[in-house]
Amino acid sequence: MSDVLVVGGGIVGLLSALELTQRQRSVVVIDAPDAFPPASWAGGGILTPLFSWRYSDAMTRLAVDALPRFERLLKRLDPCGDSSRTLLNRGGVWVSAREKEIDEALAWAERWQVAAERRSAGSLMTDFNAEAGVFFPAQGNIRNPGLLKLLRHELQRRGVRFEFAHVVDVQRCSKGVQVCAKDGRRWLSSQVLLSSGVGMQSLLEKLGVSLPLFPAKGEMLLYKLEPGQVPAVMLTEEGYLIPRNDGAVLVGSTLRKGDASFYPTVQGRYRLEAIAKALWPSLSRYKPSFHWAGVRPGCERDFPFLGPLPGLQGVFAAAGHYRNGLVSAPASAELLAQMMCGDVPFTDPDVYSVPASSRSNSSFFNR
Ligand SMILES: Cc1cc2nc3c(=O)[nH]c(=O)nc-3n(C[C@H](O)[C@H](O)[C@H](O)COP(=O)(O)OP(=O)(O)OC[C@H]3O[C@@H](n4cnc5c(N)ncnc54)[C@H](O)[C@@H]3O)c2cc1C
Incomplete structure (x- = not known):
């Protein structure tokens, strides 16, 4: 029997598992053996919420120091490599904004002590089709698939066991919490963290918990270019370019609320090619090398639910990271581990809690 079962091996589950092992907890990660990659593999890895000043303080608190958090994490995961x-691109993030919003963005940056400057797109990239905006020089992006591979490797090195199964139920019993899989297997543990991304909604419903969650499909394109052509993440209302250190440029993204399908579409590709051409006409000379889709774990509020499930002792949830699961995962995982281990949390956990009112009457809790 392990101390903690983590259900879901996306970025939130894996980083939480790491935080827990650092607190001497034994951990088993149970991940669905689906053919499609989770959102954490499909995402763009921009290390700031898009138009960050438009978000609540609760979201900003999880995201504002993402880059230094990832720097520390990568040093820990790969000290000699x-x-x-x-994996980490420190080129900054440029965001297109109108004059009035630039003032708002600069005020937000000052309040959160984020380096920011009024800067035109042309001063960074001559043929980018946008004008005024704000440049955040101390932000960047992470190559998420590489990060996830490193994380899995590190967790296995620390003795974390990975099980591949589709979890369908969680039950409280006299010895702890029991997790049940579709194939009939069961695991027992003192604590369980449910961090199954877009799979959270059905799992929580089974437990009689109703949260305002929804799937939101997104598609992306990747172009292989020579390094240095796109100096920073370039973000507009229409879409964005993300430069990787090897020269690859990602173009994103589409957003279809309510769509939980994982396959890329012809319409998605046309839309992304149109975004690429509109933002940076030179890109139309190239053919994209990859096109993929992922499903974001959407949420009606702009920050995730993190914390114990009311009435179900020992079970914790991480749900609704939506468009910001990569940027906020290190802080979310730290907060979850602090709550689960009884440590002093780095920020007020009540803000993120799952409300008692989310429990339905005919629920698991009355079984
Ligand atoms: C196109 C696109 C672009 C994005 N760009 C960015 C970005 O630039 N920056 C950013 O911060 N975020 C971005 N995101 C969002 C980010 O990817 C997600 O918020 C984040 O990956 C969510 O992580 P997660 O661990 O909660 O879920 P996931 O990564 O989905 O992981 C959940 C895991 O749980 C497993 N699972 C599900 N159900 C069950 C079950 N019943 N039993 C067992 N296992 C189960 C799944 O197989 C999966 O492995 C983007 C997303 C997409 C799709």
Whole structure:
């Protein structure tokens, strides 16, 4: 029997598992053996919420120091290697904004002590089709698939066991919490963390908990270019470019609320090619090398639910990271581990809690 079962091996589950092992907890990660990759593999890895000043303080608190958090994490995961150089792009984030919003963005940056400057797109990239905006020089992006591979490797090195199964139920019993899989297997533990991304909604419903969650499909394109052509993440209302350190440029993204399908579509590809051409006409000379889709764990509020499930002792949830699961995962995982281990939390956990009112009457809790 492990101390903690983590259900879901996306970025939130894996980083939480790491935080828990650092607190001497034994952990088993149970991940669905689906053919489609989770959102954490499909995402763009921009290390700031899009138009960050429009978000609540609760979201900003989880995201504002993402880059230094990832720097520390990569040093820990690969102290002698060059992962920090290859996976982390520190080129900054440029965001298109109208004059009035630029003032708002600069005020937000000052309040949160984020480096920011009024800067035109042309001063960074001559042929980018946007004008005024704000540049955040101390932000960047992470190559998420590489990060996830490193994380899995590190967790296995720390003795974390990975099980591949589709979890369908969680039950409280006299010895702890029991997790049940579709194939009939069961695991027992003192604590369980449910961090199953877009799979949270059905799992929580089974437990009689109703949260305002929804799937939101997104598609992306990748172009292989020579390094240095796109200096920073370039973000507009229409879409964005994300430069990787090896020269690859990602174009994103589409957003279809309510769509939980994982396959890329012809319409998605046309839309992304149109975004690419509109933002940076030179890109139309190239053919994209990859096109993929993922499903974001959407949420009606702009920050995730993190914390114990009311009435179900020992069970914790991480739900609704939506468009910001990569940027906020290190802080979310730290907060979850602090709550689960009884440590002093780095920020007020009540803000993120799952409300007692989310429990339905005919629920698991009355079984
Ligand atoms: C196109 C796109 C672009 C994005 N860009 C960015 C970005 O630039 N920056 C950013 O911060 N975020 C971005 N995101 C959002 C980010 O990817 C997600 O918020 C984040 O990955 C969510 O992580 P998660 O661990 O909660 O869920 P997931 O990564 O979905 O992981 C959940 C895991 O749980 C497993 N699972 C599900 N159900 C069950 C079950 N019943 N039993 C067992 N296992 C189960 C799944 O197989 C999966 O492995 C983007 C997303 C998409 C799709």
